[in-house]
Amino acid sequence: MRTLTGLQPSGKLHLGNYFASIKQMLKAQESEDMFMFIANYHAMTSVSDAKTLRQNTLDAAAAFLALGIDPEKCTFWVQSDVKEVLELYWILSQYTPMGLLERAHSYKDKIAKGISANHGLFSYPVLMAADILLYNTDVVPVGKDQIQHVEIARDIAMKFNNEHGEILHLPEFRVDENVATVPGTDGSKMSKSYGNTIDIFADAKTLKKQISSIVTDATPLEAPKKWQDCNVFNIAKLFLNQDEQDALKARYERGGEGHGHFKMYLNEVIWEYFKTARERYEHYSKNQGEVEEILAEGAKKARSHAQIIIEKVRKASGVY
Numbered sequence: 001m002r003t004l005t006g007l008q009p010s011g012k013l014h015l016g017n018y019f020a021s022i023k024q025m026l027k028a029q030e031s032e033d034m035f036m037f038i039a040n041y042h043a044m045t046s047v048s049d050a051k052t053l054r055q056n057t058l059d060a061a062a063a064f065l066a067l068g069i070d071p072e073k074c075t076f077w078v079q080s081d082v083k084e085v086l087e088l089y090w091i092l093s094q095y096t097p098m099g100l101l102e103r104a105h106s107y108k109d110k111i112a113k114g115i116s117a118n119h120g121l122f123s124y125p126v127l128m129a130a131d132i133l134l135y136n137t138d139v140v141p142v143g144k145d146q147i148q149h150v151e152i153a154r155d156i157a158m159k160f161n162n163e164h165g166e167i168l169h170l171p172e173f174r175v176d177e178n179v180a181t182v183p184g185t186d187g188s189k190m191s192k193s194y195g196n197t198i199d200i201f202a203d204a205k206t207l208k209k210q211i212s213s214i215v216t217d218a219t220p221l222e223a224p225k226k227w228q229d230c231n232v233f234n235i236a237k238l239f240l241n242q243d244e245q246d247a248l249k250a251r252y253e254r255g256g257e258g259h260g261h262f263k264m265y266l267n268e269v270i271w272e273y274f275k276t277a278r279e280r281y282e283h284y285s286k287n288q289g290e291v292e293e294i295l296a297e298g299a300k301k302a303r304s305h306a307q308i309i310i311e312k313v314r315k316a317s318g319v320y
Contacts, residue, residue, distance in 0.1 A: 003028045003174075004137040006039040006079065009053070009060035010046045014197035015270075016182040016190030018067070019238050020143040024176060026068045028141065034074035035135050035302065036064070038295075041079050041086070042128070045121045046193065061291045062284035063201060066277045071294050079131070081299035084306040089123075089130040091317055095159045096126050105148055113193060129153035134306045136169045144181055145189065147173050164316035168309075182238065185214045187231045198235070200274055201281050211267050216259035225259070227252040232262045239269050 005025055007017055028034045040057045047053045057078060069076055079085060101107070104125050111117050125148075132140055132153045140150050150173040157168040181189050184196030191197070198210045214231050227233040227249050237245050248265070251257055284291050313319075 001138045002033040002035060002136060003139045003141065004035040004037075004132060004135055004171075005141050006037040006042070006131060007060065007064075008039045008043040008046070009056040010043040011056065011192040012197075012199040012201060013060065013063045013067075014190055014192065014199050015235065015238070016143075016184070016197065018200060019182050020176075021141060022064070022067055022069075024141040024174070025074075029070060029074040032139075035137070036069060036074050036076050037082075037131070037302070038064070038078045039131070042124065045118070045124060046115070058288055058291055059285070061295055062281055062288070065284050065291065065294065066280035067200070068277075071298055075298055075301045075305075076294065077298035077302045078295050081295065082134075082303050082306050084303070084310040085127070085130050085134055087319075088134050088310060088313060089127045091313055091319065092129055092133070092156050092160065093123065093126050094317075095163075096129075096156050100152060100155060101125060104152065106145065109145075110193060115193060125149050125152045126156065129156045132171050133157055133168045134309050135302070136305070136309065137171045138169070139174050140171050141174045141176075143189075144175055147175065160313075160316075167312050167316055183231055183234050185210060185231065187215055198270070201278060204271070207270065208267055211263050211270070214263060214266075216263075219259075221258040222255050224255040225252045225257075230259070230262070232259060232266055236262070236266045236269060239273050 003025075005021055007013075007021060013022070025034065025036055029036075038057055038060050040053060043053060043056065047056065061076075061078070064076070065071075101122055107122055107124065110121065115121065128149050129152060132150070133156075140153075142150060150171055154170050157170055160168055184190035184194060185198065186194070186196045188194060188196065199206065202210060211232075214235070216230060216232060217225075219225050230252070233248065233252065236248060240248065248262075252262070
């Protein structure tokens with residue numbers, strides 16, 4: 001079974017990236033045909049500075065490798081190193097109804113949040129469809145907010161196949177119901193676009209500042225507190241087994257501790273959890289040539305698969 005996923009290098013990786021996607025990748029690479037790419041074309045909808053985009057791409061690659069992505073177990077590359085994806089994107093655009101894109105929740109949500117509307121943002125789902133369909137993908141691990149994009153990819157593929165035969169494989173989405181949506185510091189979905197993230201590789205000072213900014217209620221120190229609706233608890237539980245969660249719930253319910261205490265606890269948990277990854281990240285950050293070699297080799301592997309599909313699509317659609 002081929003599993004594909006990609007993450008944008010539009011900034012530093014955060015807990016939402018890790019629990020909603022990267023953790024699934026690490027599991028999938030052990031038993032599945034894992035394809036994983038850095039979506040730098042997609043990142044152009046939010047990053048316009050050339051130097052920043054390039055550095056973010058290399059930083060993201062270093063971060064994925066540090067967190068455990070193994071190029072010996074999966075195909076790992078940068079989206080722009082396989083140009084066939086843009087050709088498929090354009091061809092698929094001819095089979096994409098405007099209404100399908102106008103109904104995309106992600107586009108409407110980002111516009112509502114004040115992100116500038118442009119064609120790249122609007123046609124984002126078509127490029128995502130090309131990412132998925134170019135590699136005969138079986139499964140796409142996503143957060144709940146991305147399910148619609150996989151469904152759009154299926155719709156476009158079915159429209160293409162209805163005209164040309166069974167050329168494009170129809171993908172399925174996979175959602176981990178327990179951690180599909182990771183809360184940010186403000187309680188809404190954690191996202192760089194919303195400025196509510198907790199970064200995985202933040203230094204100690206920055207991590208403390210981000211955790212301190214988590215929105216909590218004004219329950220008095222001595223009073224019991226409701227862990228069910230607490231942003232600190234809902235982030236902390238992602239790191240904890242059931243016994244540890246139960247122990248933290250008990251601390252909330254007996255009172256005598258303020259939200260500041262729970263934020264300190266969360267800080268300690270996150271810092272320890274990513275200790276080894278931080279050490280690896282420092283190594284790859286200082287050895288970018290090594291990272292580039294890994295990405296180049298991954299691109300060769302990805303392209304060998306992409307060329308098979310794009311040739312079939314060209315022939316079917318009449319592209320010379």
